[in-house]
Amino acid sequence: MNQLDRTDRPADTAHRAPGTDPLTLVVGVHLVVIDGGTVLLGRRRNTTYAAGLWHLPAGHMERGEPVTRSMTREAEEELGIAIAEDDLELVHTLHHLDADDGRSRLQLFFRSARYAGQVRNAEPHKCEELRWWPLDRLPDDIVPYTAHALGEIARGNRLSTVGWSA
Template sequence: MTRPDHTNAPRVTGTDPLTLVVGVHLVLSDDGTVLLGRRRNTRYAEGLWHLPAGHMEPGEAVTRSMAREAEEELGITIAEDDLELVHTLHHLDADRSRLQLFFRPTRYEGRVRNAEPHKCAELRRWPLDRLPEDIVPYTAHALGEIARSNPLSTVGWPA
């Protein structure tokens, strides 16, 4: 018996699986610190500290998305093979399901700089054990889980 191939099946409105928003986050940590940026002119978390991050674009692999965001936001080049997935967070935010993927580069080229000053007021390294109080809550959660070597967590879902 062969299994049906659903890759070319037509989409039927109302029966598609749940659509997730997928975010990618770069964890640049060194000597017990992590690089965070203060968000500016954004629709989400204005003025809060957050990891360099973005969303996948249609037709883009998650590793390509992360490499693209690193270049756009920090001016560094990361080969997709040099990205290590260190945490996955399934986040329910305002009734929207989000899958947040956190990557650590094993190496990169270039010098880290604020390449998007219109979206980032400043970049700063923070001690992992003394993160700022005005940080995006799920970012603080994920960094704590990464420190505990926990590969998966959930936030915002009813108990």
């Protein structure tokens, strides 16, 4: 049993075995807006990741905010809509190992039965256009993990992984 110092951390971390440090995850939040069998996607632009590809309205958690606030903030920033945190439903969790940078990412996909405001492209400098796509005919130029997650959501699966060795 490790003795704890006054900050509740193990007293001696210098002798840890390689690879045993706590995992640091990047947490992404994604809004799945579905209407009549179609899903809202935006074509990314002027971004370092996936420029030119279709993706759900999404962003990252910021330090000091709960995941539900992250999602409502992103919905307001990207689509100009207000969603109450209590109205969010977590519909899928994807643990994604990013082949580009080797980082472990937890991607959370939310739906909301209601929102206030009119959906619009509130970030035209980051989103070339918004478009509704049939769930069974997604564009070819979509972020691959987005297509994966939407397929899993359509099948009712709440958890999946992508990029990990079998």
